[in-house]
Amino acid sequence: MSAGATSARSVPLRELPLDPEVRSIIESWGISSLYPPQAEALPPVLAGESVLLACPTASGKSLVAYLALVRAARAGSTGLYLVPLRALAQEKFDELSKFGRLGLKVGISMGDFDLAPKALEALDILVATSEKADALLRKGAPWLERLGCVVADEVHLMRDPDRGPTLEVTLTRLRRMRPDLQVVALSATVGNSREVAEWLHARHIDSRFRPVPLKSGVFRDGRITFTDLSIREISVQGEAVPRLVRSVLDEGGSALVFVNTRKASDQLAQALVPTVRPTLSAGERAKARAAALELGQSAEEETEGIRRLTQLLPNGVAYHNASLTNAERRVVETAFRERAVKALVATPTLAAGINLPARRVIVRDTTRYDDRVGLQAPIPALEVQQMCGRAGRPGLDPVGEAVLIARNASEEQRFFDDYLAAPPEDIRSNLASEPAMRMHLLALVASRAVGSEVELEQFFESTFYGHTRPVSELAETVRSVRAFLDQEGFLEPGNRLRATGFGELTSELYLDPMSAVVLRRALERAPIGVRPFALLSAIAATPDLPPMFLRRDDEKVLLERFIEEEPELLAKPEEEPLRLELEMFLATLKTAAVLEAWIDERPIVELTDRFGIGAGDLRAKVEDAEWLLFGASRLAQRFQRRASRAIDDLSLRVRYGVREELLDLVRLKGIGRVRSRLLYQSGFPDRDALREAPLARVEAVLRSKKLAESVLKQVESPRAPAGREPSASPAAPPPPPPGPASSDRRRPRLEDFPG
DNA sequence: TGGTTGATACTATAGACAGCATGTC
DNA sequence: CTATAGTATCAACCA
Numbered sequence: 045m046s047a048g049a050t051s052a053r054s055v056p057l058r059e060l061p062l063d064p065e066v067r068s069i070i071e072s073w074g075i076s077s078l079y080p081p082q083a084e085a086l087p088p089v090l091a092g093e094s095v096l097l098a099c100p101t102a103s104g105k106s107l108v109a110y111l112a113l114v115r116a117a118r119a120g121s122t123g124l125y126l127v128p129l130r131a132l133a134q135e136k137f138d139e140l141s142k143f144g145r146l147g148l149k150v151g152i153s154m155g156d157f158d159l160a161p162k163a164l165e166a167l168d169i170l171v172a173t174s175e176k177a178d179a180l181l182r183k184g185a186p187w188l189e190r191l192g193c194v195v196a197d198e199v200h201l202m203r204d205p206d207r208g209p210t211l212e213v214t215l216t217r218l219r220r221m222r223p224d225l226q227v228v229a230l231s232a233t234v235g236n237s238r239e240v241a242e243w244l245h246a247r248h249i250d251s252r253f254r255p256v257p258l259k260s261g262v263f264r265d266g267r268i269t270f271t272d273l274s275i276r277e278i279s280v281q282g283e284a285v286p287r288l289v290r291s292v293l294d295e296g297g298s299a300l301v302f303v304n305t306r307k308a309s310d311q312l313a314q315a316l317v318p319t320v321r322p323t324l325s326a327g328e329r330a331k332a333r334a335a336a337l338e339l340g341q342s343a344e345e346e347t348e349g350i351r352r353l354t355q356l357l358p359n360g361v362a363y364h365n366a367s368l369t370n371a372e373r374r375v376v377e378t379a380f381r382e383r384a385v386k387a388l389v390a391t392p393t394l395a396a397g398i399n400l401p402a403r404r405v406i407v408r409d410t411t412r413y414d415d416r417v418g419l420q421a422p423i424p425a426l427e428v429q430q431m432c433g434r435a436g437r438p439g440l441d442p443v444g445e446a447v448l449i450a451r452n453a454s455e456e457q458r459f460f461d462d463y464l465a466a467p468p469e470d471i472r473s474n475l476a477s478e479p480a481m482r483m484h485l486l487a488l489v490a491s492r493a494v495g496s497e498v499e500l501e502q503f504f505e506s507t508f509y510g511h512t513r514p515v516s517e518l519a520e521t522v523r524s525v526r527a528f529l530d531q532e533g534f535l536e537p538g539n540r541l542r543a544t545g546f547g548e549l550t551s552e553l554y555l556d557p558m559s560a561v562v563l564r565r566a567l568e569r570a571p572i573g574v575r576p577f578a579l580l581s582a583i584a585a586t587p588d589l590p591p592m593f594l595r596r597d598d599e600k601v602l603l604e605r606f607i608e609e610e611p612e613l614l615a616k617p618e619e620e621p622l623r624l625e626l627e628m629f630l631a632t633l634k635t636a637a638v639l640e641a642w643i644d645e646r647p648i649v650e651l652t653d654r655f656g657i658g659a660g661d662l663r664a665k666v667e668d669a670e671w672l673l674f675g676a677s678r679l680a681q682r683f684q685r686r687a688s689r690a691i692d693d694l695s696l697r698v699r700y701g702v703r704e705e706l707l708d709l710v711r712l713k714g715i716g717r718v719r720s721r722l723l724y725q726s727g728f729p730d731r732d733a734l735r736e737a738p739l740a741r742v743e744a745v746l747r748s749k750k751l752a753e754s755v756l757k758q759v760e761s762p763r764a765p766a767g768r769e770p771s772a773s774p775a776a777p778p779p780p781p782p783g784p785a786s787s788d789r790r791r792p793r794l795e796d797f798p799g
Numbered sequence: 800t801g802g803t804t805g806a807t808a809c810t811a812t813a814g815a816c817a818g819c820a821t822g823t824c
Numbered sequence: 825c826t827a828t829a830g831t832a833t834c835a836a837c838c839a
């Protein structure tokens with residue numbers, strides 16, 4: 045490790061070769077001197093060199109990234125900022141937009157929020173998730189050909205088995221396309237960052253600098269022993285977590301507790317109420333109450349999260365996990381940042397991603413259930429260190445404390461050895477995984493990045509995998525993936541590597557080829573298009589819609605539902621492979637049942653309660669399903685034309701969670717699940733009915749003059765507003781009407797489902 | 800007999816990207 | 825294999 049360097053002198057900003065305008069923008073952020081890692085990285089970065097910067101969170105990596113991109117943009121090329129999370133994309137976009145003053149055009153692109161291809165061409169800097177950048181590569185965006193600089197944020201996520209390969213492949217493709225591309229890779233401290241730097245031909249900068257010093261240690265028997273061997277007695281009594289929380293609150297700090305289950309995050313937050321509540325000042329209590337109030341107004345439909353959090357927030361406590369909706373998470377994050385919430389209990393949602401520091405981080409659990417092995421497994425040191433790194437708020441805390449909780453002496457020793465003193469894990473390529481290879485091999489061929497075996501091998505040579513190990517070890521995976529792609533008609537027969545139309549479509553839809561096969565089979569099986577449950581089951585059977593966790597109760601309910609049609613399902617097989625297969629199948633049925641209840645307008649609380657999921661999970665499933673249904677619709681245009689229209693309707697129903705009769709109303713801007721139902725109940729079953737309606741009546745129903753006016757304006761024109769129609773193929777004549785869709789309430793049969 | 804206690808068995812388990820075209824509650 | 829906390833179930837036990 046090179047710079048060790050809290051002691052390093054800070055470098056004044058003006059010593060850098062920066063344009064005065066650029067400097068003044070940075071100065072307006074209150075930055076006048078550089079942290080040591082910045083001072084080390086910026087000179088080469090501003091000279092256009094590639095750099096890998098490995099250092100702790102909040103040590104100023106972003107500034108290096110921004111300046112690299114701005115330099116590239118001012119030099120006439122374009123810059124791309126790759127991030128792993130959508131929330132992060134938004135954060136980076138907001139900050140980079142401040143360089144708009146220089147005349148730079150900054151844009152953002154991700155699944156949620158995208159730009160028209162034309163708007164992209166005018167951009168100087170684009171912030172995108174790596175998947176989105178991959179998608180742009182597949183579609184051949186000319187913008188990328190002018191790329192001068194790419195920033196890869198959180199590059200250590202290359203070790204992620206699912207999403208790592210996308211980052212690795214995207215970086216490889218960009219570098220091959222632009223051999224002189226400047227790469228600025230930002231990484232957490234990992235074992236082999238030097239190796240990654242070598243791969244990228246980047247200067248390797250490794251620093252342990254932290255703007256707020258970190259003391260990490262283990263709590264046992266009322267005292268924290270830190271790695272520097274100092275000891276801290278905790279005089280407060282009680283259970284470990286409340287003690288540690290209370291003692292830091294008494295010093296005016298805040299606490300962030302990491303646990304390994306959602307339930308624990310909720311329960312521990314509840315248990316902390318008596319600990320935190322008495323420490324709140326009158327002002328803090330008012331702020332906390334305001335946050336709770338805001339939460340109530342954040343949505344029209346009640347959720348479990350709103351209910352729990354409105355109860356917790358006024359006590360200065362909250363929890364954070366993926367069962368919360370994005371709106372709920374935002375309220376919690378803001379409240380914590382503004383110190384209305386003083387103790388926050390979180391699952392790993394907060395370990396990576398958005399910056400939410402606290403004076404004391406408490407890592408309560410160091411193991412986590414791993415469903416691949418069906419057991420509790422130790423959390424990697426890298427992740428624990430990331431959690432610990434969240435300790436210490438710049439400007440507020442003189443020092444951050446990270447504490448693991450040990451029950452006995454041997455555990456205490458183990459925590460020091462395995463987590464606090466241990467070197468973090470290496471980054472390893474996951475390109476050899478079959479699903480990853482399926483995706484990327486097809487994409488490389490379909491977008492004509494490779495056209496032959498030899499080119500394919502050359503490509504793999506230039507990946508991180510190829511940098512660290514012989515690509516011959518990939519041969520077996522490549523062979524079996526190729527066989528699959530050949531057999532399923534993704535590739536043209538012959539020695540040259542070329543994609544079929546089906547292959548190109550699959551690649552551009554960003555579907556896992558396996559998903560495309562599942563959907564194609566479902567579509568080819570006759571009149572599936574008209575029965576929502578069958579379609580929902582088909583997308584649920586796809587690897588792009590991961591199965592939901594199946595509880596024993598779900599199993600019972602689902603089996604009972606299908607007993608009439610398939611009584612033999614009740615005889616639950618005992619043999620392991622068969623039992624697992626049935627469970628997988630039931631899990632896809634559960635997903636379909638959840639989505640079905642959603643488009644049957646079951647209230648969110650009822651639905652989440654019945655299936656044991658959170659509103660955030662529901663939201664995520666709905667988004668996934670909508671995306672897959674779009675893919676299914678496009679595939680239907682190829683394989684089962686008649687179904688395409690019905691799928692588009694279903695897609696819209698899933699998006700808004702409405703029954704079929706609301707499809708027309710929901711096409712209006714500003715009208716979704718709740719309001720369309722309201723209009724329907726009040727005697728406006730469709731847009732035609734609204735055309736005749738007096739403003740006052742619509743306003744009374746919608747309880748908003750502005751909204752009522754907007755709605756009436758939308759229906760007054762004889763032609764429907766463009767853009768919200770389901771996408772039908774423009775070339776094709778309108779498909780025949782979908783038939784008696786909603787009246788067909790027959791129970792689905794087993795053969796309706798793929799697999 | 801009815802209720803309590805305690806041993807034992809069972810149950811559940813983190814997170815979040817992508818298409819398209821613009822704004823759900 | 826590298827787990828654990830919370831809950832349901834049921835038998836033993838007591839008044």
